[in-house]
Amino acid sequence: MATFDRIKAIIVDQLGVDEADVTMDASFVDDLGADSLDIVELVMALEEEFGLEIPDEEAEKIRTVGDAVNFIQDRL
Amino acid sequence: MSKRVVITGMGVISPVGTGLDNFWNALTAGVSGIARITRFDPSEYSTQIAGEVKDFDYSKYIDKKEGRRMDKFSQYAVVAAAMAIEDAGMDLQSLDKDRTGVIVGSGIGGMETFEEQCRVLVNRGPSRISPFLIPMMIANMAAGQIAIKFGLRGPNITAITACASSGNAIGDAFKLIQRGGAEVVITGGTEAPITPLSVAGFCAMKAMSTRNEEPVRASRPFDADRDGFVMGEGAAMMVLETLEHAQKRGANIYAEIVGYGSSCDAYHITAPDPEGSGAAAAMKMALADGDLKPEDVQYINAHGTSTPVGDVAEVVAIKKVFGDHAYKLTVSSTKSMTGHMLGAAGAVEGIATVLAIRDDLVPPTINLENPDPACDLDFVPNQARKMTVHVALSNSFGFGGHNVTLAFKKFRP
Numbered sequence: 001m002a003t004f005d006r007i008k009a010i011i012v013d014q015l016g017v018d019e020a021d022v023t024m025d026a027s028f029v030d031d032l033g034a035d036s037l038d039i040v041e042l043v044m045a046l047e048e049e050f051g052l053e054i055p056d057e058e059a060e061k062i063r064t065v066g067d068a069v070n071f072i073q074d075r076l
Numbered sequence: 077m078s079k080r081v082v083i084t085g086m087g088v089i090s091p092v093g094t095g096l097d098n099f100w101n102a103l104t105a106g107v108s109g110i111a112r113i114t115r116f117d118p119s120e121y122s123t124q125i126a127g128e129v130k131d132f133d134y135s136k137y138i139d140k141k142e143g144r145r146m147d148k149f150s151q152y153a154v155v156a157a158a159m160a161i162e163d164a165g166m167d168l169q170s171l172d173k174d175r176t177g178v179i180v181g182s183g184i185g186g187m188e189t190f191e192e193q194c195r196v197l198v199n200r201g202p203s204r205i206s207p208f209l210i211p212m213m214i215a216n217m218a219a220g221q222i223a224i225k226f227g228l229r230g231p232n233i234t235a236i237t238a239c240a241s242s243g244n245a246i247g248d249a250f251k252l253i254q255r256g257g258a259e260v261v262i263t264g265g266t267e268a269p270i271t272p273l274s275v276a277g278f279c280a281m282k283a284m285s286t287r288n289e290e291p292v293r294a295s296r297p298f299d300a301d302r303d304g305f306v307m308g309e310g311a312a313m314m315v316l317e318t319l320e321h322a323q324k325r326g327a328n329i330y331a332e333i334v335g336y337g338s339s340c341d342a343y344h345i346t347a348p349d350p351e352g353s354g355a356a357a358a359m360k361m362a363l364a365d366g367d368l369k370p371e372d373v374q375y376i377n378a379h380g381t382s383t384p385v386g387d388v389a390e391v392v393a394i395k396k397v398f399g400d401h402a403y404k405l406t407v408s409s410t411k412s413m414t415g416h417m418l419g420a421a422g423a424v425e426g427i428a429t430v431l432a433i434r435d436d437l438v439p440p441t442i443n444l445e446n447p448d449p450a451c452d453l454d455f456v457p458n459q460a461r462k463m464t465v466h467v468a469l470s471n472s473f474g475f476g477g478h479n480v481t482l483a484f485k486k487f488r489p
Contacts, residue, residue, distance in 0.1 A: 016141030033141075040207040 003076065004069050010045050011065065014038065024066035032065075046072065078254045082487060084327040085164025085315030086427050087156040087264075090414050091127030091308045096163060099424075100431050103439040104460040108292035108413050110306050115270050123284040125291040126270050127308030127415030138225075145208055146221060147186030148268035152311035152420075153218035154225050157262050161226065164315040165327060166260075168226060177230035177258040178219045179249040180313075181241025181265035183419030183474070184274065185215030191273045218266050218311075230258045236419075238474030239379075241265055242312070243422030246482055247336035249316050259321050264313035264423035278307060281346065283383065295416075296443035297380035297409035298387050298451035305381040308415030312423035314430075331430045335366025335469075335483030346475045348386050352393025354479045355379075359397045359469060362481035368467060370398045373405055373483075375438050375468040377429040378455075380409025381416050388450045390471065395453075406463065408456040412442040422472035426482055429470040433486050436464050 008022045017032050028034040034042065043059045050072050054062075062068050088095065091109030092102035102109070109127040118124035134143055134151045137158040143151060157178075161168070189212040196204050211217060216234035223232050231252060235244035242265020249263035269275075278284050285304040287294035295306040322329055339361065341354035348355070363370065379390055387409075395402045410428045411417075417424050432438050437460055444457035465486070472480045 014144075016139060016144070037207040037211070044204065044206075 003073050006049060007046065007065065007068055007072065010049060011042065014042055014045060022065055024064070024069065026065045027063055028065070050076065079256060080319040080332060081250050081253045081316055082319050082322050082332050083314050083330045083430055084317055084322050085160040085166065086313070086330065086430065087159025087163060088310070088312045088424060088427055089129055089132060089152050089156050090310040090312070090417065090424055091129060092413055094129070094131050095159065103410055103413055103428055104437055106413065106440050106442045106458060106460065108295070108442060109308065110291040110294055110415050112291060113270060113275070116272050118275070121275060122279045122286050123275065124288040125285070125294055125306060126275070127306060128270055129310050145212065147189040147212045149182055149186055149266045150212070150218045150221045152268060153180060153266035153313070154221050156264060156266065156311035156313040157222045158225070160262065160264070160313040160315050166315060167325070172259060173227050174229050175259040176228045177232060177249070177252060177261045178222045178228055179231070179233045179235065179245045179252070179261055179263045180219040180222065181235040181237070181243070181245035181419050181422065182215045182218055183236065183238045183241050183267055184269055186213035186217070187269055187271045187274050189213045191271050222262055228262065237478035238476055239416065239418050239421055240472040240474035240478040240480045241419035241422065243426070243470070243472030243480030243482060244338060244478070246314065246333070246423060246426055247338060247480055250333045250336055253316055253318055260315065260317040262313055263316055264311065265420040266311035267417055267419040268309050269307060269418055270309050275307065285382065293443050295382045295412045297378065297382040297412050297441055298448055298455050299444050300446045300448045302382045302384060302387065305383055305411070306415040308417040309420070310417050310424065311420050312427050314423065314427065329487045331433045332485045332487045333482065334485045335362035335368060337361030337365060337481040339479045341477030341479065343477055348389040348473060349477070350385065350389050350392070352389045352396060354477060355390055355393035355471065355473060356396040358479035358481040359393065359471070362469060362483040366483040366485065368483060370401050372467045373398070373469055374463065374465045375405060375429070375432055376407045377425045377432070377468065377470040378407050378409045379471040379473045380441070381411055382409070386473070388448070391451050391453060402453055405454070406438050406456050406461065407453045408439055408441045410439050412444070422470065422480060425472065426470050429468045429484055433465045433468055433484055437462055438465065
């Protein structure tokens, strides 16, 4: 599965949003209704899915789905 | 001038059924909700039976994302509150939400979440702990979630007095409204304790029945062969409001709540005072608060957990308060059917008591085949009884020595 699809599946599951709303430029907070706790949980789920660590200072820069996809693709 | 307080809505999720009608039909038919535990494999446990909620589906009231952020005890609470608000015919648009509070009891809180995250800590370390551990686990979150769900901004409180929790919650809600601190309060209790750790904890205390081969016969309050309580789970919520508020909106009134007694044995962490002094004090206080004489009471919904010591202590207390009248009134323990719903027990039994008043029908104590000679009152054995019920009490006692009595009365304008 492409990186984007794997990330999308996690977002749909954790945030309870429609697949169609999970686009590259969707903002986690403004478009997908995530709060600060959701983002912590999401980052943990991404770390597990991709077997990597996302430091807090990097996690803070992830605002959109595209930010997450790019961050992870750069490190795979 | 203190306000009169009435009950206008009720919602139940219990081992004998979900929804007021299913619940009451089962209780008055003498149906047990106890069976072998399915939530986890109980083979290694001395007690392998419980009253599990079987038909719970929160999707009508809670969306998937909200549901994932709630421990089961909060899910039960929110759904029971939604059912009670619906039953009350409450129009949420016109409700003054600043004058509407929530007071909920829970003995333990989010046990399932707590255990799951303990396993994560041990197996995978602290960095894998969910950010939702704390907000899902803390016992006050059921009240918080109900307020968030319906936008209720009035006083929001949680009573934690073990198995008396929801008795205290309802009593405190009654007093809050009576003194003008709120117009409407959603109140009751919730518990979801059927988890590997908490069942093991109660097993270790030897507090529970080990009649594993006969689950429906295991909870047998006041019977000579009783051997401990059977754990139950679920939630029960009531809508309490001032009489004026209920009348103004043309609400159906189930009954009036008129008395609240609350005391402590100050005796032992888990054992009741065998003299029943604290329990008797709570009953006396509820009668005095409701301006009632002992002879006014027709029915007591007992705490009656089916433990050897507890049932006798309650009988002693009832005799202390009621004298000769103790032999004229009826006493039953609906825990014989629901099991012991711990922090939700006071509320689910409060609802059974209110329905007994509504229908002039007292639910039975099932499995009462061979009464303990020390328990010699009329426990309405095995068959519901049609009889006039004007005034009824509901008792709830908890570890720590907490005692609560609520007094309900048929509504007369």
